[in-house]
Amino acid sequence: MDNNIIVNESCKTLRALGRESLQNRWGFAALGTLLYMILILVPVLVLDLLFGPEDGSGSGISAIYSLLVTGPMSLGYAMFGISLFRKRETSVAEVFYGFEKFGKALGLYIVMSIFIFLWTLLLIIPGIIAAYRYSLCFFILADNPNIGIMDAIRESKRMMRGNKWKMFCLMLSFIGWGILCIFTLGIGTLWLSPYMQVSVVAFYDIARGSLRARRIDDGFYKAPEIQPTEDPITVYKEEAEGENKEDNNEFKKDDNEFKEDNNES
Template sequence: MTIKAFKTTALDALRNRWGQGILLTIIAYGIYIFVPYLVEAIFSGGFHTWSEMESPGHAQSLSWIFTLALSPLLFGYYATFLSLTRGETIGTKDLFQAFDSKMYFKALGIYILTSIYIFLWSLLLIIPGIIKSFSYSQVYFILKDNPTMSVNGAITESRRLMDGFKWKYFLLLLSFIGWALLSAITFGIASLWTTPYFTASLAAFYDQLVKHQNDNGTGDND
């Protein structure tokens, strides 16, 4: 399990499918990020008013409600890229796979619970919060492979899978710092390529965690 191997797998999966990966990214994050801002702007009295003053409380509250309601899109995005990394056929509709089943409430529950858990751990210190975010990082992939698993079951399984591999995960994240800087200096344009590459690499990392579990039964210690 090397960082280079994860990224090579991601690039191989995206070969001849970059256009599809970019389109999925635009749709998923466009809806997830833009819609709550649009709602906040509308209920703040319009874009001109919203850009010049702090949004009123009701507008901010509605924006947060839409953020929560749309959060299962993140599950759909990660699940779709897991399928892409495995060489499976995918389409735009796969982004919305959580919206027509009980999976919606599981994906929503995972978003809410992991956010709460990470926040509570961060109250101790920033580092424990970051470490816990690593522990919970595989939940969407796990839920994709185990759709009948409960929310807490997926969180627990993520913690178990990541036992011994948080440092490797950190190094994988660290390897994308250059890409993150490129995205920043291009005002987000480069993120259209960086985000699919990053997400596919995370999917490749997850597949190797599962393979390690199947081959060895347990993980290593941190």
């Protein structure tokens, strides 16, 4: 059984990482979320209005529509959240990019739903645990478009081993903001949803080993210029490795110059 990384960062730190990634991009993130919600919700409401029974129970056509688009849109929104958190150049249209992998995104959504449903047949709590077990699947697929459906599910299970409670606590920590959104008639969700999404991406990047916290009091990455009272600063491994390579190159350069001076003397 492969070892996995346990996410020890506090929910406060994960949320802080999310907020930092959204600096000067809150409006952009809200616009992308609006497009996502429009495609998910508006057609369902229209189809229910046109074809649904009079008792308002919903139509089969809207259920089929939801089945077809939820997977690709979940993948697209995962891609959008990853781009926001990693501060890549992107556009709000990225929420639709999941349709480029329509078959795989649809298949992943169906398989996940079946697994969660089967666990729910036992009891509600096993179903909730299963939902958290598979919660990273679309982020994994977004990072690895060629990965197989079952491979994405197995990878999510591996990464979430020992991390499900942390993810639950992270989601629970947004409950206050969710209550405030009720008083805004749901409009606040346009900002809360991307905030939650990028915070989950922070969790995901730490769990996959590509992100770590710079702290003065541990051995992850000791930065002398950071004081213990300051908030953690994150750094991607490749960036840290690049810094180390630059330091090594400088050391080699100085060493060569020292040898040349000795030869001349």
